[in-house]
Amino acid sequence: MPEHPETLADLRTVRVGGTELCVRDRGSGPAVVLLHGTTGSLGVWDAVVAHLGGAVRTVAVDQRGHGRSGRPASGYGADEYTADLLGLIAELDCGPAVVCGHSLGARNGVVAAAREPAAVRGVVALDYTPFIERRVLDELEARVRGGDRVFASAEEVAGYIRGRYPLMPEDAVRRRVAYGYTREAGGYRALADPAAMVRTVEGLRRDFAEETRAVAVPVTLVRGALSRLVSPDAFAATRRLRPDLRAVELPGVDHYVPEEAPERVAGLIREMVGAAP
Amino acid sequence: MPEHPETLADLRTVRVGGTELCVRDRGSGPAVVLLHGTTGSLGVWDAVVAHLGGAVRTVAVDQRGHGRSGRPASGYGADEYTADLLGLIAELDCGPAVVCGHSLGARNGVVAAAREPAAVRGVVALDYTPFIERRVLDELEARVRGGDRVFASAEEVAGYIRGRYPLMPEDAVRRRVAYGYTREAGGYRALADPAAMVRTVEGLRRDFAEETRAVAVPVTLVRGALSRLVSPDAFAATRRLRPDLRAVELPGVDHYVPEEAPERVAGLIREMVGAAP
Numbered sequence: 001m002p003e004h005p006e007t008l009a010d011l012r013t014v015r016v017g018g019t020e021l022c023v024r025d026r027g028s029g030p031a032v033v034l035l036h037g038t039t040g041s042l043g044v045w046d047a048v049v050a051h052l053g054g055a056v057r058t059v060a061v062d063q064r065g066h067g068r069s070g071r072p073a074s075g076y077g078a079d080e081y082t083a084d085l086l087g088l089i090a091e092l093d094c095g096p097a098v099v100c101g102h103s104l105g106a107r108n109g110v111v112a113a114a115r116e117p118a119a120v121r122g123v124v125a126l127d128y129t130p131f132i133e134r135r136v137l138d139e140l141e142a143r144v145r146g147g148d149r150v151f152a153s154a155e156e157v158a159g160y161i162r163g164r165y166p167l168m169p170e171d172a173v174r175r176r177v178a179y180g181y182t183r184e185a186g187g188y189r190a191l192a193d194p195a196a197m198v199r200t201v202e203g204l205r206r207d208f209a210e211e212t213r214a215v216a217v218p219v220t221l222v223r224g225a226l227s228r229l230v231s232p233d234a235f236a237a238t239r240r241l242r243p244d245l246r247a248v249e250l251p252g253v254d255h256y257v258p259e260e261a262p263e264r265v266a267g268l269i270r271e272m273v274g275a276a277p
Numbered sequence: 278m279p280e281h282p283e284t285l286a287d288l289r290t291v292r293v294g295g296t297e298l299c300v301r302d303r304g305s306g307p308a309v310v311l312l313h314g315t316t317g318s319l320g321v322w323d324a325v326v327a328h329l330g331g332a333v334r335t336v337a338v339d340q341r342g343h344g345r346s347g348r349p350a351s352g353y354g355a356d357e358y359t360a361d362l363l364g365l366i367a368e369l370d371c372g373p374a375v376v377c378g379h380s381l382g383a384r385n386g387v388v389a390a391a392r393e394p395a396a397v398r399g400v401v402a403l404d405y406t407p408f409i410e411r412r413v414l415d416e417l418e419a420r421v422r423g424g425d426r427v428f429a430s431a432e433e434v435a436g437y438i439r440g441r442y443p444l445m446p447e448d449a450v451r452r453r454v455a456y457g458y459t460r461e462a463g464g465y466r467a468l469a470d471p472a473a474m475v476r477t478v479e480g481l482r483r484d485f486a487e488e489t490r491a492v493a494v495p496v497t498l499v500r501g502a503l504s505r506l507v508s509p510d511a512f513a514a515t516r517r518l519r520p521d522l523r524a525v526e527l528p529g530v531d532h533y534v535p536e537e538a539p540e541r542v543a544g545l546i547r548e549m550v551g552a553a554p
Contacts, residue, residue, distance in 0.1 A: 139503045139531065146443030152432055159428060159436025164443070166423030226416045228505055254416065 008179075011042075011068065016087035022068035023061050023088070027054040030273050031094035033085065034060040035105025036258075037128075038140070038200050039147060039192045041067035043179030044102065044258050047172065051266035056273055059092060061085075063105070065196030067179060076199035078208065082112040089119045096121035098272050100265065102258050103128045103229065104200060107208055110219060114211035122218040122272045126257040126265065127227050129238040130209035136229060141201045148194035150187040157181050157188050165256050167226070172259035213241055218275060220246045220268055224253035224260070285456075288319075288345065293364035299345035300338050300365070304331040307550050308371035310362065311337040312382025313535075314405075315417070315477050316424060316469045318344035320456030321379065324449065324539035325546070333550055336369060338362075340382070342473025344456060353476035355485065359389040366396045373398035375549050377542065379535050380405045380506065381477060384485055387496060391488035399495040399549045403534040403542065404504050406515040407486035413506060418478045425471035427464040434458050434465050442533050444503070449536035490518055495552060497523045497545055501530035501537070 013020045024042055026049060034045040042060035049058045062069040064084055065076060085108055089095040099120050101109035106125035113120035147164075151157045154177055161168065161176045168176075181188045212219075219242070223235045239247050248268065253260045290297045301319055303326060311322040319337035326335045339346040341361055342353060362385055366372040376397050378386035383402035390397035424441075428434045431454055438445065438453045445453075458465045489496075496519070500512045516524050525545065530537045 135503070135509065139505060142503055142529075142531065143443045146439075149439070151436060153430075155430055156432045156436035159433035159438075160440035161436075162423075162426070163437035163440025166420045166441070226412070226419055228416060232412065252419070254419065 014088060014091050016084050016091055019064050019070040019072060019084060021061055021064070021070070021084060021088060023059055025057070025059050025092065027052070027057045029056045031057045031059060031092075031097040032269055032273065033089065033094070033097050033099045034058060035063060035085065035099065035101035035108055036066065037103025037105055038204070039066070039144060039180075039190065039197055040102070041179040041191065043175045044172070046175055047262035048100075048258050048265045048269070051263050052269060056269070057094060059088070059094060059097075061088060063108070065193045065200065067191050071193040071196050074199065076196055077203035078107060078111045078206065081108040082115060085109070085112045086116050086119050095119040098122045098124070098269065100124040100126065100269050101128075102126040103255065104204065107204065110215055111208055111211045113217050113219070114215040117217050120217060122275070123215070124220045124222065124265070124268050124272050126222045127224050127230050127255050129221060129223075129230050129234050130207050130212050130241070131234040131237040132229065133231060133234065134205075136231065137201065137205055140204075140229070141198070144197045144201055147190055147192075147197070150189055151181070152187050154181075154188060165259075167254050168256055168259050209241060212238065218246075218272065220248060220272055222257060222268065223247075223249045224255055224257050225249050225251045226254040229255045291365060291368050293361050293368055296341050296347040296349060296361060298338055298341070298347070298361060298365060300336055302334070302336050302369065304329070304334045306333045308334045308336060308369075308374040309546055309550065310366065310371070310374050310376045311335060312340060312362065312376060312378035312385055313343065314380025314382055315481070316343070316421060316457075316467065316474055317379070318456040318468065320452045321449070321535050323452055325377075325535050325542045328540050328543035329546060333546070334371065336365070336371060336374075338365060340385070342470045342477065344468050348470040348473050351476065353473050354480035355384060355388045355483065358385040359392060362386070362389045363393050363396050372396040375399045375401070375546065377401040377403065377546050378405075379403040380532065381481065384481065387492055388485055388488045390494050390496070391492040394494050397494060399552070400492070401497045401499065401542070401545050401549050403499045404501050404507050404532050406498060406500075406507050406511050407484050407489050407518070408511040408514040409506065410508060410511065411482075413508065414478065414482055417481075417506070418475065421474045421478055424467055424474070427466055428458070429464050431458075431465060442536075444531050445533055445536050486518060489515065495523075495549065497525060497549055499525045499527065499534060499545065501532055501534050502526050502528045503531040506532045
């Protein structure tokens with residue numbers, strides 16, 4: 001069992017463009033940038049980082065609007081998210097980096113790699129592909145809007161997370177509470193900015209099949225076999241678009257791949273670090 | 278705003294076959310039997326019952342394995358559930374009755390109507406149809422298994438319900454806690470029997486297209502437009518199977534139709550009560 005740091009002590013802030021991004025930068029060696037999904041935070045990667053050990057440099061980021069990073073009033077499309085990623089790689093001088101992204105983060109990693117292959121040498125894309133059905137995004141939007149509420153206690157937050165992510169291990173639930181929520185007058189509230197989340201889901205509606213077709217660095221496509229986000233049809237269409245890319249389906253796992261299958265994710269990252277040019 | 282009774286005072290038990298079924302039997306007039314979905318309870322119908330008023334007789338049931346009804350060790354397929362329904366209608370001498378069922382309850386209503394049209398004069402089938410994809414049932418099974426846990430407090434239960442059913446109104450969340458959970462040593466636990474729930478989902482894997490093709494009484498098919506259970510494909514296939522049946526899609530509603538759109542459901546029941554022969 002790897003240790004789970006669950007500490008906010010080694011977080012730091014990097015200014016990229018006009019936005020302060022909160023990061024955790026650990027280990028040394030080839031760099032891996034870790035991008036969470038919509039409403040997530042850098043803490044979703046703790047178990048993956050523990051499994052990777054110190055032989056790679058892991059840079060886990062709170063993306064804009066999320067966690068302890070800045071939350072500009074606008075700018076939650078693929079352009080702004082990927083500009084943040086590329087700016088961060090430049091600022092930390094850690095390129096070309098492998099990017100491992102979950103959901104929103106997978107979209108951002110693939111788009112950034114298509115635009116600036118000199119900065120991104122490989123992408124592990126967890127449970128997000130082009131061709132996601134409109135109704136799935138409608139449902140995601142409704143669910144994200146439903147997360148904007150005040151919770152009476154940390155216990156209620158934990159209950160909420162258990163209900164929303166039924167396959168998530170207990171240690172990951174605990175980390176979601178610790179990293180993703182803050183106590184304020186009247187109770188607990190998600191750090192992820194509600195308006196930013198709505199705009200982020202709007203941004204996901206612009207498909208990225210074009211960038212997926214164009215991306216010239218290695219990409220590993222990963223789907224949780226129980227995913228409600230990436231349907232078998234969407235995954236199959238992506239594989240037809242890019243039959244040359246490695247594609248992996250993980251049994252017994254739903255959308256929340258980094259937290260539900262951290263050892264497998266660490267293995268895929270390690271392989272990408274070894275394989276990418 | 279209708280009143281929400283949220284009282285356990287007027288529940289009573291009816292013995293059907295070898296099983297004690299807990300029911301709430303209200304109002305008088307043409308009978309409507311209300312069947313909840315997997316892991317639910319008769320309390321999911323409170324708002325629908327309030328909207329219906331007293332001009333119909335509503336019989337809301339905790340189906341076997343659920344709520345305060347008996348939980349035999351086995352017998353959670355369509356045969357046993359529909360035998361309970363038909364036995365209950367006979368026992369209460371309320372047939373031929375309209376049946377309004379949600380999810381599991383919709384399956385049970387359609388199958389019972391196909392088998393015994395003399396007892397069931399019409400069905401309102403909420404967000405469950407034939408042709409549901411295997412992967413959707415895999416995901417449902419994983420989620421149902423995840424609900425088998427002890428909660429530290431009622432607040433944590435409420436949080437869990439809010440996370441699991443993000444579009445559910447607060448009054449319905451409160452009722453899910455009041456009707457569906459019990460305090461035991463160490464915390465709160467769902468009344469729905471974990472082993473029975475797993476067997477129930479297994480039973481849902483047997484498709485009921487045959488009964489849907491055969492059913493000869495009026496059926497209204499209802500789908501929540503944001504449903505994750507009934508895909509547009511499954512709904513379309515059911516409509517092709519039975520183009521003569523009324524089909525309704527409710528915008529902004531996901532799978533939990535009785536709690537999210539009680540007024541619409543009451544209207545559809547009223548129309549079925551009026552239309553059914």
